[in-house]
Amino acid sequence: MTLDEFKRACEQLAADGPALIAAVGDLVAWGELRNSLVGRTGGRLTDIMSALGSLPKEDRRAAGQLANATKVAIEELLETRRAELAGAAKTVAIGDPSMPARQNWRGSVHPVSLVIDEISEIFRELGFSIALGPEAETEWYNFLSLNFPADHPAMELHDTLYLEGGGLLRTHTSPVQIRTLQKYPPPIRILAPGNVYRRDFFDATHSPMFAQIEGLAVDEGISFADLKATLTHFARRFYGASRRTRFRPSFFPFTEPSAEMDVEVDLGDGRGVRWIEIMGCGLVHPAALENAGVDSEKFTGWAFGMGPGRIAQSRYGIPDCRVLFDSDVRFLEQFAR
Numbered sequence: 001m002t003l004d005e006f007k008r009a010c011e012q013l014a015a016d017g018p019a020l021i022a023a024v025g026d027l028v029a030w031g032e033l034r035n036s037l038v039g040r041t042g043g044r045l046t047d048i049m050s051a052l053g054s055l056p057k058e059d060r061r062a063a064g065q066l067a068n069a070t071k072v073a074i075e076e077l078l079e080t081r082r083a084e085l086a087g088a089a090k091t092v093a094i095g096d097p098s099m100p101a102r103q104n105w106r107g108s109v110h111p112v113s114l115v116i117d118e119i120s121e122i123f124r125e126l127g128f129s130i131a132l133g134p135e136a137e138t139e140w141y142n143f144l145s146l147n148f149p150a151d152h153p154a155m156e157l158h159d160t161l162y163l164e165g166g167g168l169l170r171t172h173t174s175p176v177q178i179r180t181l182q183k184y185p186p187p188i189r190i191l192a193p194g195n196v197y198r199r200d201f202f203d204a205t206h207s208p209m210f211a212q213i214e215g216l217a218v219d220e221g222i223s224f225a226d227l228k229a230t231l232t233h234f235a236r237r238f239y240g241a242s243r244r245t246r247f248r249p250s251f252f253p254f255t256e257p258s259a260e261m262d263v264e265v266d267l268g269d270g271r272g273v274r275w276i277e278i279m280g281c282g283l284v285h286p287a288a289l290e291n292a293g294v295d296s297e298k299f300t301g302w303a304f305g306m307g308p309g310r311i312a313q314s315r316y317g318i319p320d321c322r323v324l325f326d327s328d329v330r331f332l333e334q335f336a337r
């Protein structure tokens, strides 16, 4: 090979290279092209280099420099193209980066759980601890121990969900009062959140399953003043000091005297501000204390049962309780913290 021939081979490669490199469309084709241009075996540049030795000695230095410059130029072009192709491959994998980001739904605490947590916290500060009881109960714990007479209408088939074998789904959290007193003698202060079941229709104000929070304080010398002061304190903490609340006389078999607590709210249902009942309460009936093995001559107590669903409705202005059971994230999203 003469120096001229060697030069022409280098120039030809330098001329062909850019178009060939620009034409490869993916990394596999790029790899093949690189081998054919600068690959150790059979690459065009390698073939040119191996001809160096056949050149006259005095030409080898210039020829070597030319071959090297060609190699550097080709390798630079190859590297630039490789980076382009790799970038394009990544772009395809992640989709169109100019599209707006997809909102990711992180989940949030359900408004009823928010209310349960908040109420638990207020009562925790007052020295109440959490107690739990079973949702499948016996007639004795759910009704009879709580001083319901054996023919009380709440025990009717159309009010209560009975289980095979004589059990039932608890209709309220009050049986936790008896179960807890049997295990832990007074003085005692507990809060018992949990689900309860009734044979009810599913409409704007009823659902066959809902949450309740039971409260119970038993000690020596407890009076209705303790009940009223504590529950008023709770309402002030929960709704704010300016919110109006009231107690109305009521009846429950397991309390005497009994009351209901109302709070003034606008549920956002178009009916404006009105009184909504948020809980039943009263002094624990001596018969209930005795049924739990507590000496009712020595100890007295007060108790309440509230519906956190009702309370969530009153807090957030939710007119229909059915949305509390809805999985529509547009409803739940509003409570994301």
Ligand code: DAH
Residues within 6 Å of the ligand: 171, 172, 173, 174, 214, 215, 252, 255, 279, 280, 281, 282, 283, 302, 303, 304, 305, 306
């Ligand atoms: N258990 C009652 C109900 O479900 C609510 C209730 C009323 C609970 C008065 C109490 C109470 O502890 O003292 O309707």
